[in-house]
Amino acid sequence: MQAFWQWFAWLHERTGINLTIFYDAFDRHRFVDGFWVTVELSVVCVLLSLVIGVLGAWLQGSKLRVLRTVVHWYIQFFRNTPPLVQLYFFYFGIGALLRVPGPNGIAQPLVSNVAWAILSLSFYAGAFNVEIFRAGIEAVPRATIEAAESLGYGRLAAYVHVILPLAFRISLPALNNNLVNLVKTTTLAYAISVPEMLWVSSQIWSDEVNVPEMMNVLLICYVGLVGLLVLVMNRWERALRVPGFGITARGMA
Amino acid sequence: MSRHGQGIRAALARGSDLPVLLPAAERLARSAAEERAMGLPSLRLTPAHGIVIVLIFLLATGAAEAETAPVHASVIMTLLKWTPLLLKGFAFNIAISFFAMAIGTVAGTGLGLAQISLLPPVRRTASFAMHFFRNAPWLVVLFYCMFLLPFQVRIFGVEVPLPDWIKATFGLGLPVMANVSEIVRGAVQSIPSGQWESANSLAFSRRQTIWMIILPQCVKRMLPPWMNLYAILAMSTVLASVVGVSEVMTLTGDVLAAENRPELLLPFYSYILVWFFLYCYPIARWTVSLERHFAVNI
DSSP, X not given: OHHHHHHXXXXXXHHOOOOHHHHOXXXXXXXXXXXXXHHHHHHHHHHHHHHHHHHHHXXXXXXXXXXXXXXXXXXXXXXXXXXXXXXXXXXXXXXXXXXXXXTTSSEEESSOHHXXXXXXXXXXXXXXXXXXXXXXXXXXXXXXXXXXXXXXXXXXXXXXXXXXHHHHHHHHHHHHHHHHHHHHHGGGXXXXXOOSHHHHXXXXXXXXXXXXXXXXXXXXXXXXXXHHHHHHHHHHHHHHOOTTOSOXXXXXX | OOHHHHHHHHHHHHTOSOOSSOHHHHHHHHHHHHHHHHTSOOOOOOHHHHHHHHHHHHHHHHHHHHHOOTTSOOHHHHHHHHHHHHHHXXXXXXXXHHHHHHHHHHHHHHHHHHHTOSSHHHHHHHHHHHHHHHHSOHHHHHHHHHHHSOSEEEETTEEEEOOHHHHHHHHHHHHHHHHHHHHHHHXXXXXXXXXXXXXXXXXOOHHHIIIIXXXXXXXXXXXXXXXXXXXXXXXXXXXXGTTTOOSHHHHXXXXXXXXXXXXXXXXXXXXXXXXHHHHHHHHHHHHHHHHHHHHHHO
């Protein structure tokens, strides 16, 4: 392994291609940490946005008008403003208000920048998910729900065991688009200094002055990560396709 | 393509009382396919959004006015004082979006046509380039161009400077290119094969068929997603502030730093939001009306 890392030091001496993230242990750890923060951010945001989507879709079917209106405006706000603006709004706007005095008397933010990034990005993707799940649920015929009820399912049980699984299969292509988009949007967390891959790389290229090398590494990493996600999701989408139904989307994001 | 969808509709029309899935499923599938072709969620702006944004602006200005110390100029006067500068910045945003769209459209059309080339290597390379730039986050491509393009280039012995907003234009133009190429490819494939065959029977060459028969018909289908892409691009030009181009967001930050009055934060940013809405709303509106108009014909 050591020989493998040393090969990059040799590469640097011979060709000037300075890939410090391979032969310098400190940079390597920084970059790997950044990579995992990106993965973590993506996974947490995806899961949270799915929860928000299911909850929102459920609330949209509520009998209370106030709840429906709140969900409607939530969707409108997050769908139609740029995610960067949302991130700034949460971090600089609301984050500045939520401060508690720290041990040395200086006001400390109550919610960290990582938490704000997670919240902001999840709400952003969640707004799309609510609409997607809503459409998926609307596509389930009343007769299917009645059939479930006649078999003794309660409201919640029918929702969990009958409606959601069907709705999920219908929603998967749209969901897939949204989640891929979300993973690409995690780069915006750079703007509030979340130590994800882009931010870490910018630290490394400021320290080592190897901008072109880091840029290429970064581009390859992101394209690889998103490409892998697209591949897996497409496979899954094909496996879960409702047989004999729908537009088969050729070509993929 | 929507043969099954039509089947469902026909079944509903016949009065089948046990459809497997309701039409909402088909609508969702169609919008998902459209979004996938474009690679971006579509923008749906309504007048209500404008009203809310203006209300936020008015409320923020009113609140800030109440907080203003007597020694300072009023919030409205401060906004007016800086408006010419901010407008200059906004003009930069518009210019960046225009040029990025122009570059993206020209290159994207080429890439889209390369994707339907008869030569497998050309087709594969184009498809790879398309996938590459669609999978790369916009901000990363923007960084790439900002840092790796030189600050000036020599063309025929003449030094041409490349200011950072031009570099940002290239950085935004590349993802746009990938998205446009997919729009073009999708539109070309949506043209019925009879058009190709009849052109062939009239002795049109492949190039003539594409330029004189297929592409003119595609324009109509490409226009709505293309305009939607433009509206999203216009909003995305604020990304250039992250890499330090002196566009409207950067300038607003500078102005706020110069004024050093925290109460101005919300009025200024909501003021900019109003501008963006005023710019994007007509485009979004027009896109929807074009979509409706063309939906009948297809």
